Amino acid sequence: MTKPTDYSFTRYLAAKKSVDDRALNRHVGESLRQALRPTTMETPLQVLEIGAGIGTMIERTLDWNLLIHATYTAIDAESDNIAEARRRLPDWGNKEGFAVTDDEQRIRLQREGQEVTVILEAIDLFDFMTRERGQRTWDLLIAHAFVDLVDVPATLPRLLFLLRPGGLLYFTIVFDGVTILQPDINPAFDAHIERLYHQTMDERLVNGRPSGDSQSGRHLFQHLQAAGVKLLDAGSSDWVVFPGPQGYPADEAYFLHFIIHTMHTALTGYPDLDEDRFNHWIARRHAQIEQGSLVFIVHQLDFLGRKPPPGNRGSR
Numbered sequence: 001m002t003k004p005t006d007y008s009f010t011r012y013l014a015a016k017k018s019v020d021d022r023a024l025n026r027h028v029g030e031s032l033r034q035a036l037r038p039t040t041m042e043t044p045l046q047v048l049e050i051g052a053g054i055g056t057m058i059e060r061t062l063d064w065n066l067l068i069h070a071t072y073t074a075i076d077a078e079s080d081n082i083a084e085a086r087r088r089l090p091d092w093g094n095k096e097g098f099a100v101t102d103d104e105q106r107i108r109l110q111r112e113g114q115e116v117t118v119i120l121e122a123i124d125l126f127d128f129m130t131r132e133r134g135q136r137t138w139d140l141l142i143a144h145a146f147v148d149l150v151d152v153p154a155t156l157p158r159l160l161f162l163l164r165p166g167g168l169l170y171f172t173i174v175f176d177g178v179t180i181l182q183p184d185i186n187p188a189f190d191a192h193i194e195r196l197y198h199q200t201m202d203e204r205l206v207n208g209r210p211s212g213d214s215q216s217g218r219h220l221f222q223h224l225q226a227a228g229v230k231l232l233d234a235g236s237s238d239w240v241v242f243p244g245p246q247g248y249p250a251d252e253a254y255f256l257h258f259i260i261h262t263m264h265t266a267l268t269g270y271p272d273l274d275e276d277r278f279n280h281w282i283a284r285r286h287a288q289i290e291q292g293s294l295v296f297i298v299h300q301l302d303f304l305g306r307k308p309p310p311g312n313r314g315s316r
């Protein structure tokens with residue numbers, strides 16, 4: 001695939017789906033299946049997903065038959081993402097053999113004893129937490145490729161107010177400080193770029209507040225414990241993107257071009273980086289994708305935790 005001339009975040013999220021499908025830790029996923037309470041039509045599981053993007057995790061949890069009877073609330077700050085989720089979910093459901101009912105408020109998917117109602121909302125997480133605290137709670141909180149974007153010690157206690165006692169949290173694809181691009185161009189310069197790129201994550205500010213941590217994965221163990229969450233399972237969920245006999249699968253060449261473009265945007269004009277040399281490096285990485293030679297590996301972790309019942313805070 002030749003280097004794109006423009007970039008779309010919603011296409012990137014769609015292209016990321018097959019990469020995430022391979023990466024997600026199956027052991028942690030199976031632990032989630034075991035930990036979920038039984039459900040019926042009358043007592044559906046209440047699921048909340050934050051930073052849900054275009055809704056690929058909704059599709060995945062249905063695909064995996066993790067959710068049998070559920071009401072799934074999915075929020076994202078970007079209205080374009082929610083609009084795309086609203087567009088693609090009914091199409092996806094129809095293709096997968098669901099009967100789909102779609103009105104302004106909710107999308108209902110029904111198939112052979114499975115019934116899931118999806119409520120999509122474009123809203124910032126912090127506004128949502130303020131609005132919902134004390135109003136209602138959920139059984140399962142999902143955050144997929146999201147936790148590394150927020151200040152976890154400040155945000156996690158507020159998130160826990162949205163979970164019922166004994167409720168589960170499933171935090172997946174949490175970035176953990178390693179980005180590998182192969183083949184090497186110049187090992188010292190490659191390592192320098194990786195270091196600076198991670199530094200941009202550590203320095204990220206949203207509304208003037210620190211937001212993000214390039215080692216979120218390894219730090220989450222302590223953050224969960226400090227917040228009183230009981231850790232049920234954890235495991236790695238590394239992205240490994242490589243060209244197979246037919247080149248990159250699905251839309252993964254686009255995914256790679258988007259990542260290189262993101263690195264370019266993040267580091268353009270950055271101190272300590274020779275601009276011409278960096279632009280040349282970026283062009284070489286795009287060329288490696290066009291030639292089908294780039295291998296991309298990112299270290300990430302998945303977590304399953306439980307909010308203890310009252311009086312049990314911090315027990316393990």
Ligand SMILES: C[S@@+](CC[C@H](N)C(=O)[O-])C[C@H]1O[C@@H](n2cnc3c(N)ncnc32)[C@H](O)[C@@H]1O
Nearest residue numbers: 013051052053076077078081123124125144145
């Ligand atoms: C890396 S994307 C992951 C999206 C989706 N979970 C996926 O993996 O396909 C992070 C998402 O979080 C959303 N986001 C970032 N900050 C947010 C906030 N404060 N409140 C709600 N959503 C937010 C972004 O709009 C984006 O869609």
